[in-house]
Structures are given as C-alpha cells and as structure tokens.
Amino acid sequence: MNSFAEPQSYLEEGKKYFQKSDYSSAAEWFNKAIAIDSKNKEAVFELGKTYYVLKNYPRAIELLEQAQKFSPLDEHICVLLAQSYRCNGEYEAALKKLINFKKQGRSVPEVDNELSSIYNEKSFSQIVQNYNFKGQY
DSSP: OOTTOSHHHHHHHHHHHHHTTOHHHHHHHHHHHHHHOTTOHHHHHHHHHHHHHTTOHHHHHHHHHHHHHHOTTOHHHHHHHHHHHHHTTOHHHHHHHHHHHHHTTOOOHHHHHHHHHHHHHHHHHHHHHHOOOSSOO
C-alpha cells in the first residue's frame, strides 16, 4: 500500500520541504494533496503561503481567497492574503480584507499590525509618487 494515499500524507511531506526552504518541492506536495481533496483548507493555505514566499503574489492571492472561503474567520489566512495583496500593489484590496475581518467582531493584533503597515506604506508611496524630483534639495 502506498503511504502517500491520503492528502494528509502529501500535506505533511510538503510541510517538511517548506521547513527546509525547498519551496518548489513543497508546492509539488501541496498540489498533490489538493489534487486528491480540493477542499482541503490546510493544503490550499499552505500552497498559498508557499507561493507568497516564492513572490508569486497573483497565485498566492488566488489560493488564499479559496482558503478564506473555507474558513472566513481564520486570522492567519486573512493576514497573509492582505500581505499578498499589498506586495502585489493592491492596497485597497488588502485594506478591504482586513477591515471586513474586523467588522466581523474579531480583534486580532496581527490584523491591526497589517492595517498599520498598509496605511504607512500607502502614505509613503503616495508621498513619493506625488513628490516632484527635479534635483532640488
């Protein structure tokens, strides 16, 4: 009998590779788990996290959106999804996810920290964008 017959076995193998920073191999194992059980929230989240680390933000967003549908009150999914949007330059989408999470009555320090990061980064980006650099100091 194949010891990798269950999605959980593939998931655990993917986590081992993720911990070793072998993200490509981790993604392969997480994909195998999802191929068996496409509604495995943990495998979908772990694959989204892997793509985030690989800086493939559009793919991370797609997977984390799916994971959030399975578990809308999971703060880890919410924060990583917002971070993915932020890294992809989609500040408004990131803010919307975090604010909607807070509207559900959840107050989590990680969510508040990410909100602060986005506000600070967005303000800085707008200042730089609006500043006219003409060699004047």
